[in-house]
Amino acid sequence: MATSNFISAVTQALKEEMERDDGVFVLGEDVGAKGGVFRATEGLYEQFGELRVLDTPLAESAIAGVGIGAAMYGLRPVAEMQFADFMLPAVNQIISEAAKIRYRSNNDWDVPITVRAPYGGGIHGALYHSQSLEALFASTPGLKVVIPSTPYDVKGLLKAAIRDPDPVLFFEHKKAYRLIKGEVPEEDYTVPIGTADVKREGEDVTVMTYGLCVHFALEAAEKLEAEGISTHVLDLRTVYPLDHAAVVEAARHTGKILLVTEDNKEGSVLNEAAATIAENCLFDLDAPVERLAAPDVPAMPYASPLEKHYMMNTEKVEKAIRELAEF
């Protein structure tokens, strides 16, 4: 099996889906000749031409809205938002339109669009190139919100998103793009949307997280193994709708739960996991459910020491697991 980095898995999934289905096309800012600011669409313009790799004007609402129109026609648009931060002008199109068109047309129209967006910090991107926006969309029925952690999941989940008959938001951690590597089969496969995945089996503490933070949890678990602490890691993968059954099972498995996100603490998607555990696992818990998250400030700071402090990392996760294990 070939080893691939995170962003190559994105490109591979797009390429294979565009080869498989003529209706799949990419649109966004700088996705064409440049191949995207992160190079996610590299080579696609040359292979598929400008009608299937459409460089759009700099207007996010138009990228989403035109994509919705094309999806209603029957195409399978994959819209790239250059940074998750810049999705905000498209929120009306995503929440008011894409999420509701099937419902309000009594199933007569549908919107099989995928909206990809790089999110997250740790690359010195400052306030407007580092945001985590998943919580904004994770209470909107009609949408699915996917955040993969490994190259394997990236390929399988992005393919599943493109084939999904409903709108899917697909957030990719930009620091993971070239940092995270893993095995990616060359053959065609999908990973089901809506299912969490146990990335490591353990007995003492359960960590539930998603995206880049999964790797912090796995590294911390590795280190703690030497101390005799066994860590169970559940990768949520789809943050909306959340895989409640997997959350409950993983919570009961150890009775000690650490929820980790790079997003602000208050209102993060993890709170849904916490509420689910509260509703279902009261008598299974051996410690209070703990959340490890970013400070509740408006955005990622620019100054390096502050960014470093704001960001999630292996040490923070390790410390929190250890404290829970000792509880």
Add this chain to the structure above:
Amino acid sequence: MIEDFPMQQIINEDGEIVDADALNDISTEKVKSFYYKMLCARMLDKKCVNLQRQGKIGTYVPYEGQEAAQIGSAVALEEGDWIFPTYRDHAATLTFGHSMRNLLLNWRGRPEGNVPPEGVNIFPPGIPIASQLLHATGAAWAEKKHGSDRVSLVYFGDGATSEGDFHEALNFGSVFNIPTIFFNQNNGYAISVPMERQMKTKTIAQKGLAYDMDCLRIDGNDVLAVFAATKASVDRARANQGPTLIEAVTWRYGAHTTADDASKYRDQNESETRRETTDPLLRVQRYLQTQNTWNEDWLKTIEEEITDEIETAIAEMEAYPEPDLRQLFDYVYDRPTWTIQEQVNQHLAVQGEE
């Protein structure tokens, strides 16, 4: 600038011919069919206001006064084209093939009412203002990519021109030469805010200049001018000559919705005066009278025909089964996620206990 965008007419308020050449292409039968459609739309609209007052439908959005703009434009399209209406454009959707029963069902709060007949491309009414302009642009782009000659036509009001999506759609449409007709109905007010407070420009048509787009201003109460201008724009779009911005100047007689009182922000005498001057039906009647092709018996006959059609549609609406509670959870996704399925089970259990 307003001089560059004269309000194009074919017949004027008195029913007199202004543009005889343009009229040559439109038969008397066609004119009479326009009148029929406008009368049908008006009678339905008046009926709907009454149905709302009786509590048989929900808050209703009247279009009385705008029949020519909607019908003249919808008639200019062909089967397979797309229309993207707002909540005030059911005269257009009715003309383009939507069923009257479904139209009424929509106002009774039923999503079934948003389903057009098979193969008729009518998007559910856009509510958030201007967002549908981008959908029309995207659907027409997809048609063009596919190599077909189908076009899209999108309706929006004067207030929508202040929204970002209006400008994003015009820009996108012009950059990619997309076959979309941006059909503006300028009825003078966005709820209570008059045009002069919505924009500094004296016309909406001129906004198309910024996008290097064909743009024109027409008398939106002259159904013949609306039809001719829209048809010409549609033909250009089909011939891959790009989008057009049309400003159809019109007037709504009534309030913004049945929940609004227009007398709070404008002089309603203006509406009463306009009923005698700029009314879209009256001018066609006057025109047909000058041509000696108007017939009171014909009017009586079609009024009866339309009354029957409306009464039948209302009876069908009223006979339509009430929604089952389960319907609340229908069609959130293609296949219900576990979250939807769990709610169905919970809510049905609650219902069972009652």
